[in-house]
Amino acid sequence: MSDARTELEKRVKALEEAVDVEMSALDPPTYTEEDLVFLYDDLLALPATPEQEKKVEVTPAQIAEQRVEEDIAVVNAAEQRFEHAKDAVSRVEAARVLTFGSQDNVIPVTLLSIAEYQSLLRLSTRAKDVGSAELTLSLMKHSGLPIPENMITSTMELYARAGNVAGLEQVIAGYLTDFPTGYQRHLHIKSHLVSTLTDVLPTSALEVLHSYESQAHPAPVQSYTSVIASLFSTKSSLGRAQAWDLFSHMRYVAHADPDVPLYTAMIRACASPLNTRPSEPEKALDLWTEMTVDRRLSPTAGAYDAVILACARSGTTMFVNEAFRLAKQMLDTHRDARGESAFAPSRRTFCALLEGAKRVGDLARARWILAQMIAETRMEEGVNEEVMMHVFHSYASYRPPFKRSDVRTLQGSSAQPVQDTSTSGVPSSPTAHEPPQSSDVGAYDSMPTFTQIPPQSGAEVIHEVQILFNRILHDIGLQSHSDPTLDNATLPSLGKFRGVQLTPRLLNSYLSVHYRHASLETTFNLYRQVFSECRVSPTGRSYVEALERCANARRGHERTVALQFGEEVWEQWQRLEETGQEGERALSRRTIEKAYIAMIRLLSLTNNVDRAVQLLRAFAARYPPSDVRIPAPKSALRSTRTALVGQRPLVRMTSAVEVPDDHVPPLVMFDDVEILHHRLVARNARTDIAFLSYICKAYEGALRARRDAALKMKPDAVQAQGTSPAARLSSPSP
Structure with missing residues (x-):
């Protein structure tokens, strides 16, 4: 009996031990905070970027x-x-x-x-x-x-x-005794890219690239990335089209899967800085999805900046909101075990977001971005001229909710309405726009600070812009643009704006706010002062924007001021047009066209019809329609022959009709001079009406003939044969 009891006790004890073992296995292990951080450091860390690997x-x-x-x-x-x-x-x-x-x-x-x-x-x-x-x-x-x-x-x-x-x-x-390695082939192509000027298509590099493909030894992906970047840097429609063709050709012939740097370059190209094409956010998001979702590649900060810029430059509210969503995803989702974001905000990111804010007139977001840049401590780069240009453009595109013309004045009221600086043309108080004359830094403290809500009227918009511009001048060593004799050495660098340089495009953006929200008299006086006192020479765009503001003047006294303002600007424009140079670059054809159209419109609105007709005749004599008829020579890069010879890719993403012509001379269409036509009809000036109709039809017919000739034109025979010495590689055969 005792033996049976002993055996039973042993079995019960064994069962208890088994239960304890099972229960201990079910209990979760305990980790300290340091253990968890060490465990998740590697799990949450992003793959090293090429820049980090190089380090x-x-x-x-x-x-x-x-x-x-x-x-x-x-x-x-x-x-x-x-x-x-x-x-x-x-x-x-x-x-x-x-x-x-x-x-x-x-x-x-x-x-x-x-x-x-x-x-x-x-x-x-x-x-x-x-x-x-x-x-x-x-x-x-x-x-x-x-x-x-x-x-x-x-x-x-x-x-x-x-x-x-x-x-x-x-x-x-x-x-070399063997065929060049991948890196050596990349160096060969790189030598051609370095020897090619920035604004010239790298045809010799393309020939070498395709020559290696024909020998069944394609260059590495980084070579294609370098050539594509060189094509985009030419800032021409032909280079842009060839870059996209090379991208599709590479995926068909050499490398089916691009890497992150190449994806980034193509997504940034969708932002399209060229004026000939709008932004392509849909294509950018498709490439982004292919990179991050389909191929599961970890995006870099540069890739995020590229897709944000492509969405922001679209100018539509939907894609601008998508740009801000991607920026939030960039900073919030990629966090390490300590909760710190893997991507620190950079100036490029903020500039991309400002691009979207200014295009939809979202001043609240633009002010918030500027405040974040000033308060951000992790950002190595501070506020510069590009940032302030976008901020000023945001003020210019902003529509204040309050308009003085919508307010009804009570009968018999003794209160005098405050003069506004909106585009109604009513002159404002001189003290509302003049910057402080004191050199004391405390002058800024006495001025009203920025409120939490955006400006509610045109006067408030101008006031905030004046504060920002004067702060820039103060921080770079100038008191104000009204005191050019101030010794720069007497003022120290005061704040976050000391990295801003006074450039023509910054002053143009500053003036654009006044063009939109200030009276024409105030803008006229500011235009006369700001360039000379800031020691900056105006560009062709400066003259065009001033003329276009005058051409949109309202009826009454504003048009009288506009005519005086426009004639003074036109004299300055004519001196620039005679030289034909805008700094180191030639004057743009579209800039010339816009300047003449704006001046013709201004003269027509102010009833100077005869002078407007004379200006149109002068334009037609200087830039005749016959110049428009002759297209530029067609490059061999656009050959339609699908053969791996020379620089021609096998696969194309852009057809011949999709490549804009960058070399069309200045021209005038009927819509541009429609107001002049109305004035001539009212005067029953049959001779001038006949000339206007003839010249507009002549430009239209010449443009059509240019298009037809360009489609029928064959590529240059010399280039099409691929006789460049670079195409004949002297490397040993494999």
């Missing part, structure tokens, strides 16, 4: 920096032997020819070791001495020593950075 990876330049003293010691020790190395190698070669009849039987001449040659090459690379680097390779080759691949690559890097295509191709032909 971690040891580059050849860093290796040379670390071993520079050792290399100098090695070369100094071999200096005596190196001085006689060249003569000795020459004598050995002569002896080989006498003995063997040729140089095929190579016996190594070990005057210097390979390590000493490597030290010499590293010093030559550090000093950017291409001649010494190639001399080192030449001595190694004639000595019969095997040349390491990294030494050839280092020499090619020197030639690529200098844009010396001939020297790099000579290294490929003289020292």
